[in-house]
Amino acid sequence: xxxxxxxxxxxxxxxxxxxxxxxxxxxxxxxxxxxxxxxxxxxxxxxxxxxxxxxxxxxxxxxxxxxxxxxxxxxxxxxxxxxxxxxxxxxxxxxxxxxxxxxxxxxxxxxxxxxxxxxxxxxxxxxxxxxxxxxxxxxxxxxxxxxxxxxxxxxxxxxxxxxxxxxxxxxxxxxxxxxxxxxxxxxxxxxxxxxxxxxxxxxxxxxxxxxxxxxxxxxxxxxxxxxxxxxxxxxxxxxxxxxxxxxxxxxxxxxxxxxxxxxxxxxxxxxxxxxxxxxxxxxxxxxxxxxxxxxxxxxxxxxxxxxxxxxxxxxxxxxxxxxx
Amino acid sequence: xxxxxxxxxxxxxxxxxxxxxxxxxxxxxxxxxxxxxxxxxxxxxxxxxxxxxxxxxxxxxxxxxxxxxxxxxxxxxxxxxxxxxxxxxxxxxxxxxxxxxxxxxxxxxxxxxxxxxxxxxxxxxxxxxxxxxxxxxxxxxxxxxxxxxxxxxxxxxxxxxxxxxxxxxxxxxxxxxxxxxxxxxxxxxxxxxxxxxxxxxxxxxxxxxxxxxxxxxxxxxxxxxxxxxxxxxxxxxxxxxxxxxxxxxxxxxxxxxxxxxxxxxxxxxxxxxxxxxxxxxxxxxxxxxxxxxxxxxxxxxxxxxxxxxxxxxxxxxxxxxxxxxxxxxxxxxxxxxxxxxxxxxxxxxxxxxxxxxxxxxxxxxxxxxxxxxxxxxxxxxxxxxxxxxxxxxxxxxxxxxxxxxxxxxxxxxxxxxxxxxxxxxxxxxxxxxxxxxxxxxxxxxxxxxxxxxxxxxxxxxxxxxxxxxxxxxxxxxxxxxxxxxxxxxxxxxxxxxxxxxxx
Amino acid sequence: xxxxxxxxxxxxxxxxxxxxxxxxxxxxxxxxxxxxxxxxxxxxxxxxxxxxxxxxxxxxxxxxxxxxxxxxxxxxxxxxxxxxxxxxxxxxxxxxxxxxxxxxxxxxxxxxxxxxxxxxxxxxxxxxxxxxxxxxxxxxxxxxxxxxxxxxx
Numbered sequence: 005x006x007x008x009x010x011x012x013x014x015x016x017x018x019x020x021x022x023x024x025x026x027x028x029x030x031x032x033x034x035x036x037x038x039x040x041x042x043x044x045x046x047x048x049x050x051x052x053x054x055x056x057x058x059x060x061x062x063x064x065x066x067x068x069x070x071x072x073x074x075x076x077x078x079x080x081x082x083x084x085x086x087x088x089x090x091x092x093x094x095x096x097x098x099x100x101x102x103x104x105x106x107x108x109x110x111x112x113x114x115x116x117x118x119x120x121x122x123x124x125x126x127x128x129x130x131x132x133x134x135x136x137x138x139x140x141x142x143x144x145x146x147x148x149x150x151x152x153x154x155x156x157x158x159x160x161x162x163x164x165x166x167x168x169x170x171x172x173x174x175x176x177x178x179x180x181x182x183x184x185x186x187x188x189x190x191x192x193x194x195x196x197x198x199x200x201x202x203x204x205x206x207x208x209x210x211x212x213x214x215x216x217x218x219x220x221x222x223x224x225x226x227x228x229x230x231x232x233x234x235x236x237x238x239x240x241x242x243x244x245x246x247x248x249x250x251x252x253x254x255x256x257x258x259x260x261x262x263x264x265x266x267x268x269x270x271x272x273x274x275x276x277x278x279x280x281x282x283x284x285x286x287x288x289x290x291x292x293x294x295x296x297x298x299x300x301x302x303x304x305x306x307x308x309x310x311x312x313x314x315x316x317x318x319x320x321x322x323x324x325x326x327x328x
Numbered sequence: 329x330x331x332x333x334x335x336x337x338x339x340x341x342x343x344x345x346x347x348x349x350x351x352x353x354x355x356x357x358x359x360x361x362x363x364x365x366x367x368x369x370x371x372x373x374x375x376x377x378x379x380x381x382x383x384x385x386x387x388x389x390x391x392x393x394x395x396x397x398x399x400x401x402x403x404x405x406x407x408x409x410x411x412x413x414x415x416x417x418x419x420x421x422x423x424x425x426x427x428x429x430x431x432x433x434x435x436x437x438x439x440x441x442x443x444x445x446x447x448x449x450x451x452x453x454x455x456x457x458x459x460x461x462x463x464x465x466x467x468x469x470x471x472x473x474x475x476x477x478x479x480x481x482x483x484x485x486x487x488x489x490x491x492x493x494x495x496x497x498x499x500x501x502x503x504x505x506x507x508x509x510x511x512x513x514x515x516x517x518x519x520x521x522x523x524x525x526x527x528x529x530x531x532x533x534x535x536x537x538x539x540x541x542x543x544x545x546x547x548x549x550x551x552x553x554x555x556x557x558x559x560x561x562x563x564x565x566x567x568x569x570x571x572x573x574x575x576x577x578x579x580x581x582x583x584x585x586x587x588x589x590x591x592x593x594x595x596x597x598x599x600x601x602x603x604x605x606x607x608x609x610x611x612x613x614x615x616x617x618x619x620x621x622x623x624x625x626x627x628x629x630x631x632x633x634x635x636x637x638x639x640x641x642x643x644x645x646x647x648x649x650x651x652x653x654x655x656x657x658x659x660x661x662x663x664x665x666x667x668x669x670x671x672x673x674x675x676x677x678x679x680x681x682x683x684x685x686x687x688x689x690x691x692x693x694x695x696x697x698x699x700x701x702x703x704x705x706x707x708x709x710x711x712x713x714x715x716x717x718x719x720x721x722x723x724x725x726x727x728x729x730x731x732x733x734x735x736x737x738x739x740x741x742x743x744x745x746x747x748x749x750x751x752x753x754x755x756x757x758x759x760x761x762x763x764x765x766x767x768x769x770x771x772x773x774x775x776x777x778x779x780x781x782x783x784x785x786x787x788x789x790x791x792x793x794x795x796x797x798x799x800x801x802x803x804x805x806x807x808x809x810x811x812x813x814x815x816x817x818x819x820x821x822x823x824x825x826x827x828x829x830x831x
Numbered sequence: 832x833x834x835x836x837x838x839x840x841x842x843x844x845x846x847x848x849x850x851x852x853x854x855x856x857x858x859x860x861x862x863x864x865x866x867x868x869x870x871x872x873x874x875x876x877x878x879x880x881x882x883x884x885x886x887x888x889x890x891x892x893x894x895x896x897x898x899x900x901x902x903x904x905x906x907x908x909x910x911x912x913x914x915x916x917x918x919x920x921x922x923x924x925x926x927x928x929x930x931x932x933x934x935x936x937x938x939x940x941x942x943x944x945x946x947x948x949x950x951x952x953x954x955x956x957x958x959x960x961x962x963x964x965x966x967x968x969x970x971x972x973x974x975x976x977x978x979x980x981x982x983x984x
Contacts, residue, residue, distance in 0.1 A: 035977075036975065036977065038734070038977060044653065044656065045366060045367075045370040045653065045656065045657050045660075046370075046650060046653065046655075046656025046657040046658075046659055046660050047656065050660070051659075051660040051663060051664075054373060054374070054660070055664065058374070058377060069975075071975055071977070073733060073734045074370075074733060075525065075733050075735070077507060077508055077510070077525055077526055078507070078508030078509065078510050078513050079510070079511075079513060081508050081513055082507070082508055082524065082525040082526070085524055085525075086524075086525065086735070096977075109513065112513070114513055114514070114515065115513075158784075158785055159785055159786075160785075161781075161782055161785045161786075166510075166511065167511060167512065167513065168513075187781060187782070187784065187785035189778055189781045189782055190511045190778075190781075191774070191778060192510040192511060192770070192774035192778075196649060196650055196656065199648075199649065200464075200593060200643075200647075200649045201467075201468075201778075203464065203647055203649065204464040204465075204466075204467060205464075205467075206467040206468060206782065207782065219648055219663075219668045219670070220647075220648055220670075222668055222670060223647065223648055223668065223669070223670020223672065223673075224670065224672070225647060225648070225670070294377075294664055296666075297663070297664065297665065297666030298663035298664060298666065299663070299668065360969070363974075371974060491879060491882055491883050491886065492883060494879050495846065495876075495879045495880060495883055498850070498872065498875060498876035498879055498880075499846075499849075499876075501872045501876070502849075502853050502869075502872060502873070502876060505868070505869050505872070509865040511865070512862060512864055512865040514860075514861075514862055514865035514866070516860070516865065516866070516869065517853070517856060517869075539913075542909075542913070543906055543909070543910065545941070546905055546906045546908075546909035546910065546941065547902040547905045547906050548905065548941075549901075549904075549905035549941070550940075550941055550942065550943045713942075714941060715937065715938045715939075715940070715941035715942045716938060716958060716962075718909070718937055718941060719933070719934040719935075719937040719938050719959075719962075720934070720962055722913060722916070722917075722933065722934075722937065723930045723933065723934055723962070723963075723966060724966070726916070726917050726921060726926075726930070727926070727930075727966060727970050727976075727978070730921075730926070730976070730978060731970060731974065731976040731978075734976065734977065736921070736922050736979065739917055739918075739921065740917070740918060742917075743913065743914065743917040743918060747910070747913075747914075751842070751898070752842075753895070754842075754895055754896060754897055754898050755838070755839060755842040755843075755895040755897065756895030757846075757895075769872075772868070773868040776867075776868055776871075777864075777867070777868065780867075
């Protein structure tokens with residue numbers, strides 16, 4: 005009796021909530037697509053991922069909405085570990101990537117992924133690292149800070165969003181180039197916590213995202229000394245020199261590139277379809293307007309360009325992190 | 329008094345509709361175990377894409393306010409806090425409900441939420457510049473001591489045994505360290521793959537509070553007499569009003585503690601309720617009644633967790649620093665509309681800023697009104713027979729814990745912790761200190777590590793952690809708190825030979 | 832009603848075992864920086880667990896009601912359904928299908944209405960389906976949560 009009723013209930017429920025079976029790749033996507041973000045809700049990556057995917061549901065884009073799943077922890081390791089080992093490879097779960105973060109972490113070891121575990125789709129943004137100090141700091145230029153750090157090794161405390169993220173890479177590059185020695189203080193809670201430490205004066209300075217630093221400067225809380233990129237940022241910070249201009253040979257390897265990727269093993273047709281549509285989606289007028297409003301620098305790159313960029317970073321970081 | 333000029337914006341038809349919708353929706357989401365305020369606000373962000381900036385913020389503000397209060401409903405009726413903020417409410421609130429005072433507890437909880445909430449928002453309106461400086465005064469060493477102070481609260485919280493209370497807290501601290509270490513990326517205490525991501529606080533909260541309730545219901549068996557979970561007879565609203573007016577002490581302690589704790593970035597509202605509950609207990613002449621269904625416990629806890637809402641936005645609105653996970657999501661909601669919080673926010677975008685704040689003020693009042701209505705419905709649901717209740721809570725717990733991160737691992741963790749907690753509770757360990765340990769562990773650790781690194785670059789850890797007026801004050805409070813718990817425990821120790829009369 | 836000394840002794844022993852193994856791990860694992868805080872906590876944890884164990888062993892632990900045979904007998908069928916549902920069935924058979932079965936099974940197990948009563952069955956099925964429709968509306972339609980689908984849904 006019980007068995008019978010159970011079966012009845014099961015079939016009733018089946019009828020009530022029937023979903024389509026496994027779809028063919030040609031129909032992809034026939035249901036909403038997820039994007040796993042390896043950082044908490046409200047962080048820069050999460051916030052930008054929500055904006056750049058907002059037009060996915062349009063008929064001329066994917067035709068299905070994209071939803072965000074947050075899997076934060078350990079500077080992104082938790083989310084990418086999950087994505088590289090447990091995510092479906094049917095194209096219905098993508099992940100946001102942060103370069104150089106995940107590449108540097110995989111070089112340092114202790115994680116289950118490397119650049120080969122993923123297939124890039126497209127890049128939406130590039131957020132350079134900037135060197136900042138509190139608004140009342142005695143440092144007014146990057147030279148003053150570095151000269152002080154040379155004279156007082158280990159006394160200049162610099163906050164950043166964690167170990168082996170773009171901020172840390174920038175600090176390592178500056179140290180390697182100048183011979184100065186900083187005390188790099190990784191904070192938990194991403195760029196916001198690192199920014200708080202600078203504004204509150206817990207540390208002498210910090211390395212942070214250009215977008216967040218731009219807003220904090222607008223609010224009158226900090227000074228921005230230099231940007232770790234090849235060119236000045238004309239849109240947001242035309243007056244801030246690059247480290248190169250200041251005379252330090254520090255390139256754009258610490259720039260935080262954000263984009264979407266799928267897990268290795270995803271069918272080629274799905275990758276091709278995404279690689280064709282996603283950059284279009286990132287370049288959409290409404291996306292661009294919202295990104296600009298939020299102070300987030302956009303840089304749309306195709307799958308092929310991202311593959312080159314990943315390979316370059318892989319080689320550079322393997323060299324920089326050797327012996328650390 | 330500038331804000332008075334912007335009340336008009338709140339009462340435009342669309343805004344008012346959003347305010348009411350946000351409040352009712354927030355109450356329902358808040359009352360559902362597993363849906364925290366942070367999640368509710370994050371889920372609403374996409375809706376605000378299509379709204380004007382001020383209107384989008386009204387929706388978010390209303391939802392934030394009411395989810396925090398809505399969590400009290402399930403805390404009182406089912407002993408399952410909707411969010412970490414409502415843990416303290418469950419301690420006395422559920423006892424009241426069991427004794428047939430469910431409606432009274434719900435009334436008191438919404439009324440005290442309203443009072444605390446309004447005062448909190450008023451603080452935000454009038455004292456923001458001053459409070460912003462105060463919020464910044466807390467560096468890593470202070471936050472470390474503050475977390476330790478929170479841990480010492482454990483000893484006196486909802487436990488008949490001092491040592492078992494502290495031990496429960498230690499178990500919570502240990503659980504908080506499981507998974508990848510946040511700074512060095514080292515793997516700690518990971519025995520199975522489900523644990524690599526660590527223990528998510530919401531999954532843990534659902535497991536620790538909901539599953540023991542389900543098992544408790546199972547233990548009654550097929551007993552026709554015990555079929556009703558709890559009866560919730562009607563209670564005169566007028567009496568509740570009178571009772572609130574007569575509970576000045578609990579209300580004041582709750583509001584003051586909630587406002588102060590809410591202000592400190594990173595510690596946030598999760599512990600405001602627990603700390604206020606503990607303080608109300610220590611200052612009450614009826615200490616022994618706490619934990620046995622004492623209305624003051626509910627009042628202090630709920631006043632605190634809504635009083636924290638306003639001040640928790642101070643660092644966000646003035647310095648662009650989100651002080652809590654929910655504030656971080658709100659920041660996203662602001663940025664999407666091109667509004668950068670900062671010292672000049674009120675000059676550049678007065679309309680948006682003041683409409684947002686005013687909507688929270690009105691939202692508090694609406695929350696009380698609709699909350700009391702919702703409570704009537706919720707009470708009806710709570711009258712469901714035990715077998716339905718047990719099944720429903722179990723299914724909700726599974727769905728709720730899964731949907732936080734869409735992870736099966738979280739469901740496994742939720743069930744395992746829940747079953748373990750059921751047996752631990754049978755031997756005098758308690759859930760509230762354990763969860764407090766789980767919440768405070770990461771705060772204490774992150775600030776310990778950060779402080780140690782900064783200290784190494786300055787004058788060493790002794791100077792960094794043990795000098796300065798704020799450090800010394802916090803250390804003094806820690807010592808007093810431990811001493812007090814120890815002393816009162818010795819006084820009332822069940823095993824002590826001299827049986828001192830209770831006060 | 833207080834639990835027997837043996838029960839308290841066993842519980843305290845288990846907690847002490849956990850505390851000691853956490854301490855051992857904290858002091859043996861690498862890298863040292865990441866285990867500084869665990870060391871601090873685990874020592875306090877062990878001291879408290881030892882204190883608790885001594886109290887339990889000397890019969891001083893009196894808080895907590897322990898578990899009676901009758902309660903254990905009532906709990907195990909429901910506990911079994913719960914564990915199968917959450918740890919295995921939900922993923923294998925899909926969230927909605929397994930939730931319907933688990934809900935109905937627990938309702939049936941603990942419903943005082945005799946199992947042979949046809950109207951009792953009708954009521955249980957209706958309540959189950961009604962509740963699951965609410966869950967579907969809340970999670971799938973309103974919150975857009977994608978749950979594992981497994982063999983069924």
